[in-house]
Amino acid sequence: MKITDVRAHHISIPYDAGVASFRQGAAAITALDMVLVEVSTDAGLTGWGDAFAYVSPRTTRTAVEEMIAPQARGLEVPDAAGIPAVMEQIQRNLHLFGRYGITMFAISGLDIALWDLAAKIAGLPVHRLIGKARRAAIPAYASLLRIGSPENIAAECKKALGLGYGAIKLHETTSAAVFAAREAIGPGIPLMVDMNCPLSGAQAIAFAAECRDAQPMFLEEPVWPPEDFATLADVRTRGGLDIAAGENACTAYQFRQMLTAGAVSHAQPSVIKVGGITEFLKVVTIADELGVNIVPHSPYFGPGLLATLHLLALRKEGLVEMFYLKREACLWGGRADVDATGHVAVPTGPGLGYEPDRNVMERYRIA
Template identity: 30%
Template sequence: RRPTDIYPRFKAQGADVMGGRLIPLGDDRYKVTGTFLQIETDEGVSGIGPAGTGATAFYIDTQFKPLLIGQDPMAIELLWDQMYRNAIHGRKGDNMMAISSIDIALWDLKGKFLGQPVYKLLGGPVQDKIPAYASALGSSIEPEKAKERVKEFIRQGYTATKWFFREGPTDGPEGVRKNIELMKALREAAGEDMKIMIDCWSSWDVPYTLKMADLLAEYRPFWFEEPVLADLPQSYARLRATCPVTIAGAEHEYTRWGCKMLMDMGAMDVYQV
């Protein structure tokens, strides 16, 4: 469920997210496009970073490129601060994503220049492995097809999966029923041990989230991700204090200062930064 789905004309468009279509069940090859940034130096070393959307690429090319040409690519902190101060009217969203894209490319460049993997430059490893989950973004949420997708994830060795629920507060009792049916199907396919996370796409509200926590309790959702709009930290704090399901978020908070504010408020259990 996308945030715009509270409006019928957007809800009617469907939930296709991968190139305007759902990924057919069983497909292991499908077209995905992306935009990347490459920073080149006069010494022949280059760095690559993800440029995300066309809007992000626009900001890179028009706002930040002039600040970077001729500068020392090793001075990553200095360049970040100069870009951030230049983006006085763009503290969130595509502007900050553009800065992040450049930052990633600069770290990639620095790692190549020094002959070291970036994780070592950032302090080195702190553990040998980390858990991974299978995102079902783009998969059908029709219960029987969702079951097959979960079984496919299990065959691939995943122990956790995240699903994107389409129904919310404006969809009435029918929407509630569909959410319950989907969660029930996921749990039946996943078994007792697999973790099932729900991404709410910032389209629920506090009462609805608490209601779904109660109605889905027997199927043990592992977390609710971004149940409300990112601009409502007080709502997140209220949910964390009252909701029995783990609350995840902060994907749409773009700076360390914003994340610290959320942490100081105790707004979430899991910070996706």
């Protein structure tokens, strides 16, 4: 079976986050942009992948079309054992474009699609192709967007708990916000604080000390630049709180640098950034060797979410991150949503388990 084509689909689904906002610098993000990677074969089977595209969907789409598609067309579809070698060669072929960022986002999309295809050919869900499932549903945490007002933060936290979520993550940078959330949710609910890389090491240590009594599960990416692993390790040691990072890291090589530096207690590979399922599994091996927790970065709604669920099904622990917002439509007909118990069911059909709704794709397609 050969790959006959690779297409990139830019889909943009509007959402409502209420009092919260989603920003990249000065720009407000008002829709969930995703680039779906469709891999077609001469046998009529289709594999679906996901390339990270928030803020940069046209760039990611171009990377898939200009870098990935020419590499993949005409290839024999590999089985599960053969995917790592194929992806290694593609990484080597494209290394002059850089080993991080957009190049790896596009590579991730192809890799996920190849795993989808391999599992469909085997007649198994992706998690069964990789190993033994330990969970049929994954507990979700509500990943709140930036709110700012402590009063509104408290209200939104309570609403999220009312919907069944068993854990909360903030995207805030003030201790007042952290304490408002803790007071609202009580002492027994895990609380995470994602800072998006704003502070120096000294500032991050001071912030950790300010927040310590609120007992956050971890501070996520408190330091700029995100690849300053030595400073992250220092914050972890001197700040007295666990540290999470990894959504901005690509390849197992960079994760090994991060983990061996002692920078984090919780590693956060993003399957649509890191290099796909293949690279994610390498990161898991390193993390398990070094005793580091895996808490994936996964606030997305395309095939990357499904891939994350399959990967988490293989582990006894770990939460799935879900943006706390109302989107206008769903590619999966609501089947990958959080249920009343705060869990998301792991798909059990062949491949990733679900096929994207073509009608939704066409309605929200950006030409």
